[in-house]
Amino acid sequence: MKSKEKRSGTFKKLFLLSIQQPWFITVFIIIIFLQVFLTVYLPILIGRAVDFGLEGGRTSNLLLILLQMAIIVFANTLLQWLSPILANRMVYKMVSELRQGIFEKIHHLPLGYLDRQSLGDLVARISSDSEQLINGLLMVFNQFFLGVLTIFFMMFTMANLDMIMMLLVVSLTPLSLFLARFIAKKSYHYYREQTQARGEQVSLLEESISQLGLVQAFNAQDQFANHFKTVNGDYARYSQAAIFASSTVNPTTRFINALIYALLAGLGALRIMQGTFTVGSLTTFLNYxxxxxxxxxxxxxxxxxxxxxxxxxxxxxxISDQDSIYEESLEAFRAEEVLGKIDFKNVSFSYQADKPLIQDLNLSVPAGSKVAIVGPTGAGKSTLINLIMRFYPVNKGEILLDDQPITAYSRDSLRKLIGMVLQETWLKSATIHDNIAYGYPNATRELVIEAAKAANADFFIRQLPHGYDTYLADAGDSLSQGQRQLLAIARIFVKIPSILILDEATSSIDTRTELLIQEAFEKLMRGRTSFVIAHRLSTIQSADIILVMVDGKIVEQGNHAQLMQAKGFYYQMQQSQFAS
Known part of the structure; x- marks a missing residue:
């Protein structure tokens, strides 16, 4: 029942999408009606021509019928050429808008939902699944509507010609439709499994190719090959089952229709012998x-x-049915008025309900403070940053910026205040200039160059073939990891933020360059609230506040001297790091 309701809901959504093009739909329906009328009327003229020939009627009447037939054939050919063109435009525009809407939807979905999805599967839905949807909708517009109208028009015409022959045709022909419907129910299950298997296959391909160096480094080629063999086998098996089920439809229905044709011809011949039917009428009915x-x-x-x-x-x-991150009439932070005081009040958060992470966290960060966050992997350091950025909603409590709940203001205005550099850098397929000015497309070349100089990236950029106009067709894969990170750091200097977040921002940079960038960061952080996540403890000793996190809790808090004197968890981390 759920599957039936789901399909019904999908049909309704597709219908609502199709009627968003009323002009195309109206013209298409008119053409289809004309095409069906001409298709149904042509056999009547053929029957009349046969009867005129057998009865020895006047040649002029026969020529008039032949002329009408020629006009109908020409007009019908023209309509058969026009209707697929209209259908193609409607379907491609409809699916193009659907694909565009889903692409935009993905960028407005909560990260919690996207974390549970496979990247390859999402790509397969937007690319492969939308193409398959186009093929299906084209068949609906080009064949289904035409077929249904043809059936009803022919039933009406046959009833006017001879009720007995019409009842014979109408009563037996639907057998093929019932059989097709039975097979279609079976094939739907296989097609659904096929699309899911295809998504898993694309996901595995994306994962293995994007991490090819890592796969080879760990000699995991056979492991991936075996995994792909299993996934590929599942996809092939479901595809074969779906194609086999669908391929049985045509031969079976054609066999039934051939039997109906033979019965109709036999009955018509008997009635002609009895004098209750004409050869022309039988010709018309056999055509029908x-x-x-x-x-x-x-x-x-x-x-x-x-x-x-x-x-x-x-x-x-x-995807499109998922709830977007929606904000209605929220106020916007004004950057010039923001001081940067941040407070966590009884904040609790977990990625999964049964696995608590941060519980009843209370923290007050004065404006302009440099806050370092340290702790073992999985302690919740990056989670704390994600909550400040409102990438995830807190389960309980609230986060305040300048004593105002950040949920009372728009995410857009909040994120404009914050400059963020992550350990994992991302570049897009564009020029060096566009990558540095990402988020600020109107940034001038002079501003971009100044930002690159501040990040110590200007030297290597000028060594590239076209300098700042060098196009990164591979999204920066041709650059070293350190160079990629320098470009990501340069983005921060394009527009100085009110709050700065550095998550292992210099992890892939050589020591000498790191010292230079640290100096630039020190100047940048002066007077601004900043959060620094670091594993190298030597880089955060000058922080005003050091938060030591373990299992989602702040177990220690203070400056470097205070924490070293306390000889707690931070002291042990320092000792083990410097000893190593």
Whole structure:
């Protein structure tokens, strides 16, 4: 029942998307109606022509019928050329807007949701699944609508010509549709499994190729190959099952339609012998029988293909149905008025409900303080920063900036106050200038150069083929990790933030360059609230406040001298690091 409701909901969403193009839909429906009318009317003219020939009627009447047939064939050909063009434009525009909406949606989803998703699977949904949806929708517009209208028009026309023959055709032909529907229900399950397996396959490919150096360094090629063999086998098995199920539709329905055609021809011949039917009428009905069965075959094929499209649409709508990070009429922080005092009041947070991390945290950071956060891996250091940035909502308590809850202000204005450099650097496929000015696209070349000089990146940038106009087609993979990090640091100097966050910002830089950058950071942090996460304790001894975190709790707090005198956890970390 849930699966049926889900499919129904997916159909409704696709319908709402399609009617957003009313002009295209209206013209398309008019063309389809005209096309069906001409298709249905042509066999009537063929029957009349046959009867005129057998009865020896006037040649002028026969020529008039042939002329009408020629006009209908030409007009129908023109409409058959136009309708797919309109359908293609509608479908590609519809799916393009859906894909664009989902891409934008991803950038407004909570990080907690994205953390649970595979990168490769998300890419597969936007690329492969949307392409499969296009194929299914094209079949719906090009074959399904035309087929359904053809069936109803032919039923009406056949009823006007002969009720007995019409009942024979109408009563037997739907057998193929019922059979197709039965097969389609089976194939939907396989197509859904196929799309999920494809997403897992793409995810594994992305993971293994992006980390190829690491895979080779640990001789894990066979491990990945075996894993891919399993995933690839699952994908092949589900694909084969889905294709086999869908491929049985056409042969089965064609066999049923051939039997119907033979029964119709036999009954028509008997009635002609009895004098209750004409050869022209039988010719018309045999044409109808052939054409009446074709829409059922088309609908059968569409229903099979549609199952794959619906399964893909389910996965796309699963993203678009997620709740976005939405803020309504929140105030904005004014950078010139922000002092930088930050308070944590009874803050509790966990990534998973059954695994508590930070509990009842109370902390007060005076404005302009340099705060260092140290502790073992997994202690919650980066989590503390994520909460300040509002990447995740706190489970309990509140965080205040200048005695105001940060939730009372927009995320956008909060993040504009904060400059952040992470240990893992990210560059985009663009010029050096654009990467440094990322987030500030209107930054002048002079400002970008000054920022690069402050980050000690100007020297190596000028050695590149085109300097600041060098295009990083590989998103910076051709640069060393240290150079990438210098560019990320330079971003901070483009627009000086009110609050500074450094998460192992100099971990990939040589010692000499690190000392120069530390000097630049010291100047930058002077008078500004700053948070520094560091594993090298020698770099944070000048901090005003050092927070020692263990298992999500601040176990020690003070400056370097106070903590060393206390001879607690911080003292032990210092001793072990300098001893090593």
């Amino acid at each position: 029988a052939s054409q009446y069965s074709k829409p059922f075959n088309d609908i059968s094929s569409v229903m099979s293909e549609l199952q794959s499209a619906i399964a893909c649409a389910d996965r796309l709508f699963a």
